[in-house]
Amino acid sequence: MQYISTRGGAEPLGFCDATLTGLAPDGGLFVPDAYPTLDPATLQSLAGQPFETMAHAVLSRFAAGELTDDELKADIDAAMGTFAHPARTPLVQIGPNQFILELFHGPTLAFKDVAMQTLARLMDRILSQRGRRATIVTATSGDTGAAAADAFRGRSAIDLFILYPDGRVSDVQRRQMTTIADDNVHTLAVAGDFDDCQRIVKALFVDREFNERVAMSGVNSINWARVAAQITYYLFAALTLGAPHRKVAFSVPTGNFGDILAGYVAHKMGLPVEQLIIATNQNDILDRTLKTGRYMPGRVSPSTSPSMDIQVSSNFERLVFDLSGRNAASVKERLADLSGGFELTAPELAEMRTLFSSGRSDDEETRKVIGEIYAETGLIVDTHTAVGLKAAREAKVPDGTPVVTLSTAHPAKFPDAVEAGCGRRPEQPERLAEVMSSPERSTRVAADVKAVADIVLERSRAVAA
Numbered sequence: 001m002q003y004i005s006t007r008g009g010a011e012p013l014g015f016c017d018a019t020l021t022g023l024a025p026d027g028g029l030f031v032p033d034a035y036p037t038l039d040p041a042t043l044q045s046l047a048g049q050p051f052e053t054m055a056h057a058v059l060s061r062f063a064a065g066e067l068t069d070d071e072l073k074a075d076i077d078a079a080m081g082t083f084a085h086p087a088r089t090p091l092v093q094i095g096p097n098q099f100i101l102e103l104f105h106g107p108t109l110a111f112k113d114v115a116m117q118t119l120a121r122l123m124d125r126i127l128s129q130r131g132r133r134a135t136i137v138t139a140t141s142g143d144t145g146a147a148a149a150d151a152f153r154g155r156s157a158i159d160l161f162i163l164y165p166d167g168r169v170s171d172v173q174r175r176q177m178t179t180i181a182d183d184n185v186h187t188l189a190v191a192g193d194f195d196d197c198q199r200i201v202k203a204l205f206v207d208r209e210f211n212e213r214v215a216m217s218g219v220n221s222i223n224w225a226r227v228a229a230q231i232t233y234y235l236f237a238a239l240t241l242g243a244p245h246r247k248v249a250f251s252v253p254t255g256n257f258g259d260i261l262a263g264y265v266a267h268k269m270g271l272p273v274e275q276l277i278i279a280t281n282q283n284d285i286l287d288r289t290l291k292t293g294r295y296m297p298g299r300v301s302p303s304t305s306p307s308m309d310i311q312v313s314s315n316f317e318r319l320v321f322d323l324s325g326r327n328a329a330s331v332k333e334r335l336a337d338l339s340g341g342f343e344l345t346a347p348e349l350a351e352m353r354t355l356f357s358s359g360r361s362d363d364e365e366t367r368k369v370i371g372e373i374y375a376e377t378g379l380i381v382d383t384h385t386a387v388g389l390k391a392a393r394e395a396k397v398p399d400g401t402p403v404v405t406l407s408t409a410h411p412a413k414f415p416d417a418v419e420a421g422c423g424r425r426p427e428q429p430e431r432l433a434e435v436m437s438s439p440e441r442s443t444r445v446a447a448d449v450k451a452v453a454d455i456v457l458e459r460s461r462a463v464a465a
């Protein structure tokens, strides 16, 4: 399998090269040249299997011929062994045909751990096979950075630079990044919002001289391996609820469109998905796009679900690539400069609406949902999950279809907003004890590409090597 750029201007790469490269050199995103399939018999044979078996079935299709079964299995087993629940991503019923998929049992209590723990091991393996080093520069609105810090800490071939928006992540999220003492982890507090952080990372990726000097790599969901690893939990939930004989709908709290894109790819691979519900907070660019066909980024507005405070949803480009009939020239023309926004064509919009629907929740609505869910079920959910639950409740799905809301973070990551919703402060998991008491370390930096580049050049061990 080869990975091609959504903008058509990069050499196709194999899985390992695409994983190390991150963003394509032409500014596009790598996608497989064709989606692999999981036929109904294969899906049936996976039903009831452990999460790790499903993860292997998915990843082996994307890494075929590049990593052996034993290598993949070893990395998946080690990654999922960091999870505190035997089911890894347990499914909890909250009402008739209403379910929550708990994705927060990993080391940093957010869904990012599922893919990041696996990706870190794969990258380490590929780098050591090649005798190479890498410098990872990543942008975060709170959770990707925390997950990356945990997964990459202490890895000697990798330096990790995390750009987070100063003052716009929760205290727990910030501490999860800034209390990591390992000297290969560098946290940069950027004077801007998440979109500024992501813009800087993308600018560094396409600066070929910088890129080569530091051997740059990325672990945002622009990295295809992140998306691929996230497909597993869609399989896990759907197969548990009766797929391949029954269709399942998913409501996905959405920001950068990486999580829901994994659901879309699962569907393309053969998983019977009834509907993918895009759930946004007041940063509702994707909800507006689905309703109007016009994608127009605005300014980020801070919310109580800060990980979704995003206006430029990176992975949407991968969906537009498919909607356009994989027309790279059209994607490049419309997405290379987003300052004026762009339009989906009428056929693209119609096609998107066959699988996707959307809903939005402002902070007050999110607060209300947290209170209602607690009153109805006794469950304390976090703000991002609550955004997903509101959209799930309002979605129109055929009678009898199970609706699974992805619970993307543990409530203890956002204790104040959760307490405001249900009147109870979430219990602090054991895993946060050290994070909440260790000293913090972070460097303030302007939202400026050169300022960040200078810090990376000064500190990355790949430069000297």
Ligand SMILES: Cc1ncc(COP(=O)(O)O)c(C=O)c1O
Residues within 6 Å of the ligand: 110, 111, 142, 143, 144, 221, 253, 254, 255, 256, 257, 258, 259, 260, 307, 308, 384, 408, 409
């Ligand atoms: C807790 C949480 N929920 C939802 C999202 C949105 O996911 P995505 O950016 O993949 O759309 C994020 C950030 O990625 C997150 O950290």
Ligand SMILES: N[C@@H](CCOP(=O)(O)O)C(=O)O
Residues within 6 Å of the ligand: 139, 140, 141, 142, 143, 144, 145, 219, 220, 221, 222, 255, 256, 258, 259, 307, 308, 314
């Ligand atoms: N919500 C994310 C933003 C980055 O998303 P990614 O999935 O592209 O890494 C975060 O928490 O950092």
